[in-house]
Amino acid sequence: MTIRVAIIGAGPAGFYTAEALTEADAEIDLIEYLPAPYGLIRAGVAPDHQTTKKIQKSYAKTALKPAVRYYGNVKVGRDVSLDELREIYDAVVLAIGAPTDNPARLPGADKRGVYGSAAFVGWYNAHPDFRNLDPDLDTSAVAVVGVGNVAVDVARVLVKTPAEMATADLPDYAAERIQAAPIQDVYMFGRRGPVDAKFTNVELREMGRLENCVPIVDPAQLPDAVEGDYEDRDLRVREKNLATLKEFSERRREEKPKGVHFVFYASPVEILGGEKVEGLRLERTRVEEGRAVGTGEFFEVACGAIVSAIGYRSTPIEGAPFDEKWGIVPNEDGRVEDGLYAVGWIKRGPTGTIATNKPDGKLAAEQILADGKEGKPGRASLEKLLAARGVRPVSFEEWQKIEAIEEANATPPSPRRKFATVEDMLAQLERAEAARETGCPGSARA
Numbered sequence: 001m002t003i004r005v006a007i008i009g010a011g012p013a014g015f016y017t018a019e020a021l022t023e024a025d026a027e028i029d030l031i032e033y034l035p036a037p038y039g040l041i042r043a044g045v046a047p048d049h050q051t052t053k054k055i056q057k058s059y060a061k062t063a064l065k066p067a068v069r070y071y072g073n074v075k076v077g078r079d080v081s082l083d084e085l086r087e088i089y090d091a092v093v094l095a096i097g098a099p100t101d102n103p104a105r106l107p108g109a110d111k112r113g114v115y116g117s118a119a120f121v122g123w124y125n126a127h128p129d130f131r132n133l134d135p136d137l138d139t140s141a142v143a144v145v146g147v148g149n150v151a152v153d154v155a156r157v158l159v160k161t162p163a164e165m166a167t168a169d170l171p172d173y174a175a176e177r178i179q180a181a182p183i184q185d186v187y188m189f190g191r192r193g194p195v196d197a198k199f200t201n202v203e204l205r206e207m208g209r210l211e212n213c214v215p216i217v218d219p220a221q222l223p224d225a226v227e228g229d230y231e232d233r234d235l236r237v238r239e240k241n242l243a244t245l246k247e248f249s250e251r252r253r254e255e256k257p258k259g260v261h262f263v264f265y266a267s268p269v270e271i272l273g274g275e276k277v278e279g280l281r282l283e284r285t286r287v288e289e290g291r292a293v294g295t296g297e298f299f300e301v302a303c304g305a306i307v308s309a310i311g312y313r314s315t316p317i318e319g320a321p322f323d324e325k326w327g328i329v330p331n332e333d334g335r336v337e338d339g340l341y342a343v344g345w346i347k348r349g350p351t352g353t354i355a356t357n358k359p360d361g362k363l364a365a366e367q368i369l370a371d372g373k374e375g376k377p378g379r380a381s382l383e384k385l386l387a388a389r390g391v392r393p394v395s396f397e398e399w400q401k402i403e404a405i406e407e408a409n410a411t412p413p414s415p416r417r418k419f420a421t422v423e424d425m426l427a428q429l430e431r432a433e434a435a436r437e438t439g440c441p442g443s444a445r446a
């Protein structure tokens with residue numbers, strides 16, 4: 001008998017779960033809030049890292065398998081409730097990710113010019129929720145709080161030249177804003193030392209090869225060697241990062257018009273300015289037993305914008321339990337409640353790479369099959385429900401039409417010119433439909 005599964009969220013974790021379930025006798029429905037699939041692959045991974053985004057192609061193959069159906073533009077909690085899905089499906093998988101920022105709890109965090117990285121990255125990646133962020137980048141200096149890969153992405157996107165971004169899919173409005181900005185210096189601040197920084201070495205090294213921008217590190221902040229009790233792989237990454245930072249410490253600010261400054265042992269304490277950000281006050285720290293401890297010595301950096309890249313957070317979904325402390329749905333190895341499972345960032349929190357989500361999907365599929373509950377109506381009931389509410393789901397074939405228009409609209413070598421609003425995406429389908437009905441080839445360009 002066929003087991004009917006609803007997966008909420010079409011990011012990596014959702015797709016890996018769907019893929020694993022296609023091995024079994026299962027009917028798999030991927031329910032996604034946006035018309036566009038792929039979660040943070042489309043809206044998080046940096047626009048100039050197109051090789052990473054190529055994983056989308058394998059997800060598309062999964063979506064086109066006969067057992068799988070995609071329902072884009074359907075938000076669980078708005079168009080259909082989790083309780084309703086649990087009523088009509090044998091199993092429901094939460095794959096909704098961690099879409100919001102850990103709040104920057106600093107005095108002055110409400111000033112104009114302070115942005116969380118989820119919002120800022122969503123803005124330059126054309127995520128409809130952040131299209132209207134309208135960041136004020138009219139400043140010569142930007143501070144990025146955090147020393148992980150997301151912080152590096154933000155810094156790099158802010159300082160790359162148009163030529164370096166030619167192969168990216170940065171939307172026009174973001175490219176125009178960033179290129180017009182008089183940014184000369186980007187400061188990245190980490191509370192702990194260089195050895196504790198979370199970036200991967202490939203991302204870090206890229207900062208040393210930028211056309212117009214030089215990486216700056218104070219050699220006095222770099223230890224001679226990595227000390228501490230680390231697993232082999234972890235130790236190697238930290239050693240490579242330290243070696244890269246040592247190379248950076250020999251560079252000089254005068255070499256290039258722009259600089260990205262890596263500043264360690266610095267904990268932000270206050271955002272300065274009036275209605276708008278004018279600077280950041282920080283306390284110098286030392287690391288004791290792995291924790292940053294304030295030294296009582298303070299310093300200030302003038303900057304007109306601050307991007308806080310201190311981690312992501314899931315949001316509760318009505319009908320499922322939520323652990324406020326850890327910002328996840330509490331689960332035991334992915335099992336949440338009877339018939340309810342969690343995968344990806346909503347299960348584990350916002351850590352790891354795209355590939356880290358794959359074992360989650362495989363495990364959830366195994367659990368669903370082992371739990372072996374069958375007999376609910378699934379898809380047929382979902383479609384009835386959506387139709388009764390006037391919800392307009394976007395099928396995967398329809399998404400591919402939108403995607404083809406994004407690709408056709410691009411200026412090579414950029415791979416696509418993204419639509420940044422749901423209305424724009426749906427309008428493409430309406431135009432195509434109207435053109436089909438009248439027999440006239442309608443203009444599909446935005």
Ligand SMILES: Cc1cc2nc3c(=O)[nH]c(=O)nc-3n(C[C@H](O)[C@H](O)[C@H](O)COP(=O)(O)OP(=O)(O)OC[C@H]3O[C@@H](n4cnc5c(N)ncnc54)[C@H](O)[C@@H]3O)c2cc1C
Pocket residue numbers: 008009010011012013014031032033034037038039040041044045046049052074075076077095096097098099121150153312317343344345346351352353354355356357
């Ligand atoms: C800025 C950034 C850059 C990154 N860059 C890289 C990188 O270069 N390489 C790498 O390996 N990893 C990278 N990662 C990590 C990678 O993106 C994540 O590991 C992965 O996307 C997590 O997958 P997920 O499916 O759990 O969540 P997501 O990718 O966030 O997918 C969740 C999906 O659920 C949907 N959804 C949410 N709520 C609802 C709802 N109520 N109803 C319906 N749908 C809903 C969302 O719209 C989204 O499509 C990056 C992460 C970030 C934040």
